[in-house]
Amino acid sequence: MIPRETIDRIYASAHIEDVISDYVTLRKRGANLIGLCPFHDEKTGSFTVSPAKGIYKCFGCGKAGNAVNFIMEYEQCSYTDALRTLAKKYNIEIQERELTDEEKQAQTERESMFMLNEWANNWFRHNLWETEEGRNIGLKYFLERGIREDIIKKFCLGYSPDRNALYSAAHSAKFDDKYLENTGLCGKSERGYYDRFKGRVMFPIYTVSGKVVAFAGRILKKQEHVGKYVNSPDSLLYSKQKELYGLSLAKQTIAKKGCCYLVEGQMDVISMHQAGIENVVSSGGTALTKYQIRLLHRFTENVTILYDGDAAGIHAALRGIDMLLEQGINIKVVLLPDGEDPDSFARKQNATDFIQFIQDHQQDFIRFKTNLLLKDAEGDPVKRSEVVRNIMESVAVIPDRITQQIYIKDCSRLLDISEETLLSEVKRLQNIAAEQEQKRRSQPTTGQNVSKTDEVQANEQNVTAPSVYPDSRNDSPADTLSTSDIEDKKLNENIQNILQVLVRYGDRTLYTNEDGTTCSLGQYILTDLDNDQIVFQHPLYRKIIEELRLHLNEEGFCAETFFKYHIDPEISALAVNLISEKYTRSKIYGKKSISENVNVEVELPSDEDELTDLVPHLLYELKLALINRQIDSLRMQLQHAQENNDEETMLQLLRQQPALEQIKRMLCLALGRRIK
Ligand SMILES: [Zn+2]
Known part of the structure; x- marks a missing residue:
């Protein structure tokens, strides 16, 4: 607490x-x-x-x-x-x-896993620096590779002993087997739990905000059938596709320099830091994914990719770059001298020389690709037309029309083909892509698309305002659902309008009585709702009312600040939404004449005179929506009773009807509305 x-x-x-x-x-x-x-x-x-x-x-x-x-x-x-x-x-x-x-138990699984990772990270580091095995094997390895001690510390590199030591240590520290398995720190076989990373030097993998989500371990002994690097498996915390190694350490420099270097492996990132270049991330040894690109795009629009000099590597790397272009990222490419990777090259250079080299050798990606493919296709006309299509495929995905134009001009010169021909090829490819997208959308989601759909749904859920009567909606018969949906929406809007003025101006003086006492906007609304016994059904809405009731009369109370920083995150999130949302006013209240049934979004009026007009109006609208709902429900019950020949109920319901209609007439009159 x-x-x-x-x-x-x-x-x-x-x-x-x-x-x-x-x-x-x-x-x-x-x-x-x-x-x-x-x-x-x-x-x-x-x-x-x-x-x-x-x-x-x-x-x-x-x-x-x-x-x-x-x-x-x-x-x-x-x-x-x-x-x-x-x-x-x-x-x-x-x-x-x-x-x-009980509170410990209630801590979420994610948090427990983060705690375990944090602990393991410290434990690996302790092993590297403080134990004989760690110093003789792990630390020796890093130092022999030329990594300085300050850089080893900066990247929190560690060592995992060559036996199941982590498992026993974690057990003594009272960590659950479940979490050891779920984080992937341990695996399970018939003989029990074993350390996944035993006998490896350890590279913790951080989220953009600096939390340990996973580890990569490099084996030091020569062993057959064992991969040089082992990564934590995907888990509740970690998806290999979604993290970029080094981003948490690079993000500030990326923002400052306005660009980022993209390399392949973890050691490349570390060596470049050592050389003094800090705006560098790695895709973690796999092909770049759309998630990683999206993540990177949040920090910069300029990415320079550093490639190893060998041809096989270059061709493999060309794949996936169209995804960067699609996001509107400006891509440059640097080819390192033959036989060098960023790791080896950085260890021979200081930052100034390295950056100079990059500046002298970086090429625009499309130009780079064009030259590269053209060289391959020399003297082969079939291959050459293949190249043209391949390059135009890259150009076609660029979202910015002007950039696209520039490339077409450029390529026209390089390929010796007229701009018109290239442009029509781009149009054709775009049409094909649009058709495919259409097809994909109309198909039921399967496999790969699932995560995307989840994301969209999650977003949509958050946009939707909480519905007002979730319970009663379930009770209503299926055939009337759509009408009551519209009613719910209207009602929800009315309630939100009330909440909006409460959250923004609840503490304002609405009017001054003759005896000099004042009535605040909050007080006015609360009293009015109480008089008509109106209680909001949605728990969150009810909480706002209750909280206001409790604190409204406190010395120096400011509704906006109070709700915006409310201890309950659901309340503060809703309050922020209400504060930042424009207020929807119906055409009746609007001073300008606007055709019927049109809602206009305007700034909420804030001066006292206007609020004195607005608040009673909002309350009338709310009540009208509630009465309309009641009348609807009465009609439905009547119909139901009629179908069942239940005369007694029918009579009872019919007796209620005039009173409701009367209230509705009065409300419409007050709102200056024709009665429908
Ligand atoms: Zn958004």
Whole structure:
């Protein structure tokens, strides 16, 4: 448990732009900052951060919140864990009380796995530096490869002893077998658990925010049938496809330099750091995936790929680059001298020379590909036309039309083919791609598409406002579901309008009585809802009302701040959404004449006079929606009773009807509406 004062200190220190910059490169736009959303796939930024308001909001997928919400959402962690992450970042000491056994149990599986990884990471490092075996084998290996001690420490490299030592040590430290297996630190055979990484030097793999999600271990002995490198298997924490090695150490330099170097292996990254080049990441020895590209794109639009000099490597590497182009990333390519990889080359150079070499030898990717393939096809016309198509395939995926034009011009010269011909080839390829995309969309999702669909669904779930009457909706007969859906939507909108003024202006004075006492907007609404016994069904909406009731009369209460930084992350996320959302006003209230049934989005009026008009109006609208719902439900019950020849119920229902219709008429009158 973290004390309230500490939470307040964390909120006060954690400037939203500072927190989010660790995950996304933000650019200034007016009073706000803008970047690529980390929660959905996009090529142009709709993810907005407002330093003044202390909130973020994505206009693409709807995610919104404060600094703590961001960490929770991004790291998929609990509220407490997000606070701990921020406290660590801002050097705020948290004095927590001991957790009870139940609380320990309640810690999520993810958190337990992170704890175990963190522990194992320290244990591997301890073995490297403090044990004889570690120093004689592991440390000796790194030093012989020319890695300096400060770099070994920077990358937290470690050593795993050549026996099942981790398993016993973790057991003594009271870690569960389950987590040892789930993190992949141990495997299980008929003879029991064994250390996956025994006898290897260890490279921890960090998330972008610096949490250990996995390990890579390199074997030192020559052994047959054993891979040189072993990686943690995919787990709840780790997907090999989604991480970029070195990103957590590189991200600041990437943002500063405005570009990133992409290399193949972990040792390449480490050696380049040692040479003084820090904006470098590795795909971890596999072909680049779309997830890794998306992750990288959040930090930069400029990527330079460093290739080993040998031809086989180059051709293999060409694959996958179209995915980078598709994202709108500017790609440059550097070929290292024959026989060198970034690791070996970096160890012979200092940063200045290395960067100079890169600057002298980097080529634009399309030009590089064109020259390379043309050389292969020399004197072979069939192969040559193949080359043209291949290159135009790369050009066709570039999202920016102007960039595309430039390439077509360029290639026309290199390939000696007219621009018109190339342009029509690009158009043709784009049409084929569009058709394929159409087909893919109309097919039921299978296999590979599953994760994408999950992502979309997850996003959609978050955009949808909580429905007001989830329970009653389940009770209603299936054939009326659609009508009540529309009613629910309308009602939900009305409720959200009320909540919006409450969260923004709950503490404002709405009017002053003759005796000089005042009534706040919050007080006015709460009293009015109470008088009509209106209780919101959705737990989150109800909580907002309850919290307001509890704190409204406190000295210096500010509704917006109170809800925005509320201890319950669900409340703060909803509040941020309500604060940043434009307010939907119907045509009746709007001062300009707008055709019927059109809702307009406008800034919520904020001055006292306008609020005095607006608030009663919003309450009438809410009540009208509620009455309409009741009338509908009455009609349905009547129909039901009629079908069952239940005369007694019918009479009873019919007696209720006039009263409801009467209230509806009054509400319509108050709203200045014709009665439908
Ligand atoms: Zn988004």
